[in-house]
Amino acid sequence: MSQHTLSVLVNNHPGLLSKVSGLFSRRSFNIDSLAVGICEIPDCSRMTIVVNGDEAMVDQVIKQLDKLIDVIEIEHLPVQNSVFREMVLAKVAVEANQRTELLQIAEIFRAKIVDVSLHHITLELTGQADKISGFLNLLEDFKILRIVRTGTIAVPRFEEI
Amino acid sequence: MQVSGAQAMVQALEQAGVTTIFGYPGAAIAPFYDALVDSNMRHVLTRNEQGAAHAASGYARARQVTGVCVVTSGPGATNVITGIATAYMDSIPLVIISGQVMTDLIGSDSFQEVDITGATSPFTKHNYLVKSAQDLPRIFQEAFYLASTGRPGPVLIDVPQDIQMAIFEYEKPEAVHLPGYRLITEANPEQLLAVKAQLEQAKAPIICVGGGVLSSNATQELMQLAQSCQIPVVTTMMGISAIPFDHPLYLGTLGSHGIFAANYALNKADLVMLVGARVGNRAMGSAQEIARRAQIVHIDIDPAEIGKNIKPHTAIVADAKSALAGLLALNPQTDTSEWVATVTAIKADHQLPDKPAAASATIYPPTLMRILGELAGPDAIVTTEVGQNQIWAANHYPFRKPHTFITSGGMGTMGYGLPSSLGAKVGCPELPVIAVSGDGSFQMSLQELGTVKQEKAAVKFVLLNNSRLGMVHEIQSIRYKRYSQVFLEENPDFEKLAAAYGFGYSKIHSNDQIEAAVRIMLDTPGPYLLECQIDPHEPTLYPVRKEEKG
Numbered sequence: 001m002s003q004h005t006l007s008v009l010v011n012n013h014p015g016l017l018s019k020v021s022g023l024f025s026r027r028s029f030n031i032d033s034l035a036v037g038i039c040e041i042p043d044c045s046r047m048t049i050v051v052n053g054d055e056a057m058v059d060q061v062i063k064q065l066d067k068l069i070d071v072i073e074i075e076h077l078p079v080q081n082s083v084f085r086e087m088v089l090a091k092v093a094v095e096a097n098q099r100t101e102l103l104q105i106a107e108i109f110r111a112k113i114v115d116v117s118l119h120h121i122t123l124e125l126t127g128q129a130d131k132i133s134g135f136l137n138l139l140e141d142f143k144i145l146r147i148v149r150t151g152t153i154a155v156p157r158f159e160e161i
Numbered sequence: 162m163q164v165s166g167a168q169a170m171v172q173a174l175e176q177a178g179v180t181t182i183f184g185y186p187g188a189a190i191a192p193f194y195d196a197l198v199d200s201n202m203r204h205v206l207t208r209n210e211q212g213a214a215h216a217a218s219g220y221a222r223a224r225q226v227t228g229v230c231v232v233t234s235g236p237g238a239t240n241v242i243t244g245i246a247t248a249y250m251d252s253i254p255l256v257i258i259s260g261q262v263m264t265d266l267i268g269s270d271s272f273q274e275v276d277i278t279g280a281t282s283p284f285t286k287h288n289y290l291v292k293s294a295q296d297l298p299r300i301f302q303e304a305f306y307l308a309s310t311g312r313p314g315p316v317l318i319d320v321p322q323d324i325q326m327a328i329f330e331y332e333k334p335e336a337v338h339l340p341g342y343r344l345i346t347e348a349n350p351e352q353l354l355a356v357k358a359q360l361e362q363a364k365a366p367i368i369c370v371g372g373g374v375l376s377s378n379a380t381q382e383l384m385q386l387a388q389s390c391q392i393p394v395v396t397t398m399m400g401i402s403a404i405p406f407d408h409p410l411y412l413g414t415l416g417s418h419g420i421f422a423a424n425y426a427l428n429k430a431d432l433v434m435l436v437g438a439r440v441g442n443r444a445m446g447s448a449q450e451i452a453r454r455a456q457i458v459h460i461d462i463d464p465a466e467i468g469k470n471i472k473p474h475t476a477i478v479a480d481a482k483s484a485l486a487g488l489l490a491l492n493p494q495t496d497t498s499e500w501v502a503t504v505t506a507i508k509a510d511h512q513l514p515d516k517p518a519a520a521s522a523t524i525y526p527p528t529l530m531r532i533l534g535e536l537a538g539p540d541a542i543v544t545t546e547v548g549q550n551q552i553w554a555a556n557h558y559p560f561r562k563p564h565t566f567i568t569s570g571g572m573g574t575m576g577y578g579l580p581s582s583l584g585a586k587v588g589c590p591e592l593p594v595i596a597v598s599g600d601g602s603f604q605m606s607l608q609e610l611g612t613v614k615q616e617k618a619a620v621k622f623v624l625l626n627n628s629r630l631g632m633v634h635e636i637q638s639i640r641y642k643r644y645s646q647v648f649l650e651e652n653p654d655f656e657k658l659a660a661a662y663g664f665g666y667s668k669i670h671s672n673d674q675i676e677a678a679v680r681i682m683l684d685t686p687g688p689y690l691l692e693c694q695i696d697p698h699e700p701t702l703y704p705v706r707k708e709e710k711g
């Protein structure tokens with residue numbers, strides 16, 4: 001079992017997200033994350049899907065996705081040669097005595113402060129999934145009010161010719 | 162030209178070459194039904210929407226065209242679901258048109274609203290919810306293209322009522338452009354060479370034929386390859402009729418309810434060439450085990466079938482016809498004489514049980530099937546229900562020509578045989594159509610007898626009456642040693658039932674009555690019900706033989 005990232009170009013079609021997610025659940029494919037948004041091609045969206053499974057399962061995921069008429073193109077992104085990013089928003093309760101510590105952690109990870117009040121801070125961090133996890137681990141000492149993650153998006157690197 | 166959406170729908174069907182549709186009206190599809198009045202297309206009014214889908218499927222399979230059925234929104238749409246799923250599992254080309262509530266009511270749980278595109282997406286090849294009348298010509302064209310090309314399957318078009326009523330300027334759609342739909346039909350020459358090499362090394366090869374060989378019309382190529390390379394052939398339930406039952410190289414149907422020689426060959430082969438077969442668990446048992454023993458060659462038009470249930474050593478994604486013709490052209494040199502001698506001997510040693518047509522207390526189904534086939538002739542189309550009746554027809558009816566066997570293979574849908582026989586007869590009025598039925602399944606689409614009557618479809622119903630759900634009864638007796646909810650003690654008086662519809666009728670219980678009764682049935686014009694008394698303990702699972710025990 002390992003993680004595989006698929007970049008999937010699809011027609012921008014209201015029913016499509018449910019077709020894709022339905023496909024994963026009825027064929028018992030393990031999906032770690034799915035992120036979707038419009039892209040450079042008009043009327044199309046690009047999905048980044050992270051699945052967990054062995055080679056045979058990923059092969060089936062790709063083929064079954066490819067059978068959907070609204071799926072135009074699927075790329076299995078190489079781990080070494082792609083850029084992976086995820087964003088997290090963490091809303092943390094902090095009293096005055098914890099503030100400095102939290103800001104230091106934010107600094108180390110280059111997290112941004114996007115909202116602040118007397119008793120809480122919301123931090124934004126973008127990075128690879130492992131960086132996000134490391135960041136969230138350090139936040140465990142604080143009282144976390146809410147964590148929101150986008151799921152991974154990814155793009156292959158330029159090939160040097 | 163200004164047209165209404167409904168007129169455009171009718172026109173699109175006509176342009177697709179459709180001459181007959183099956184359906185059931187209702188408010189949300191009313192504009193379409195009104196436009197239909199001005200068309201020459203034949204509409205068969207079934208008695209339940211499920212029957213419309215099954216009939217369209219029988220029609221499609223008998224005529225080898227795309228079947229069409231039309232239903233209203235809500236309950237009409239949900240009733241058709243079983244028919245769609247049945248067609249999907251057997252890869253039958255259907256276009257299903259459903260009416261939908263007005264666009265501005267969608268999502269408000271309005272009267273007779275149901276999300277049918279959501280509900281059917283797991284078992285349609287594709288589906289559409291039409292957003293604008295302008296899209297109708299394009300969507301219809303795409304739907305027929307998708308349903309009938311590649312691996313065929315059902316496509317549903319959900320059309321809101323206001324879109325059927327909208328007036329718009331009709332424009333002929335451009336050629337189908339579907340960038341997300343890649344069709345690979347031609348076999349790759351390198352892969353063909355690889356398969357040739359494998360075939361030439363094999364000492365004990367078999368060809369396992371699925372429904373794909375029939376849907377791609379590859380039966381000639383199949384027989385030529387089998388003959389020229391001397392490779393024995395087995396079929397799945399869906400592959401039956403791809404090769405004549407008495408072909409010297411044909412061993413029979415695979416599976417727990419299949420033929421001994423076929424299963425023997427699958428278990429002993431050193432190369433299994435799957436053609437248009439999806440390696441279903443009912444046919445193949447443990448696919449992994451087979452792959453450990455034998456080289457697997459998998460030919461299928463659907464790339465997703467490759468590696469799904471069995472990991473092949475060589476695979477060809479192509480139309481079965483192109484792949485088999487390509488292999489044939491390479492003229493593989495094989496020596497299989499010992500193997501062919503072995504399996505032919507096994508086949509001869511395990512001849513199917515048959516009984517002389519002598520006096521008896523009940524009808525012996527294998528004998529009935531043989532006589533039916535002899536008298537109905539090679540062109541007759543046979544549909545079945547599900548249960549023991551299906552197994553007897555599959556194993557014992559002498560199929561000689563392709564596309565003469567119509568059954569629900571993948572779903573095993575009871576209630577399929579009666580309406581599909583109607584569809585087959587409507588599609589091929591010149592051919593005899595026999596509907597082999599069980600007393601349980603027959604009553605699951607019983608209302609369609611009304612459609613048979615209205616359409617004057619001269620279907621010959623052969624009802625195997627064992628007053629129970631025979632197949633479940635048999636499994637319960639073997640596995641559970643007691644029975645639960647399988648008895649149909651209060652079956653109707655089938656003679657009166659036939660009379661109510663004005664059908665011919667007779668009942669037989671002894672094997673020496675079969676021939677005369679079948680002749681009368683076939684010679685009597687119009688629909689006919691032949692009720693056959695079957696021993697309720699007649700098995701379809703024969704005791705395991707000593708060779709099988711090993």
Ligand SMILES: Cc1ncc(C[n+]2csc(CCOP(=O)(O)OP(=O)(O)O)c2C)c(N)n1
Pocket residue numbers: 546547548549550551573574575576598599600601602603625627629630631632633
């Ligand atoms: C719609 C549906 N419901 C239930 C079943 C399960 N099932 C399979 S065979 C069978 C019995 C069929 O009885 P009958 O039609 O009388 O055929 P027989 O086996 O007696 O020949 C049943 C209930 C099914 N295949 N389809």
Ligand SMILES: [Mg+2]
Pocket residue numbers: 548599600601625626627628629630631
């Ligand atoms: Mg029965």
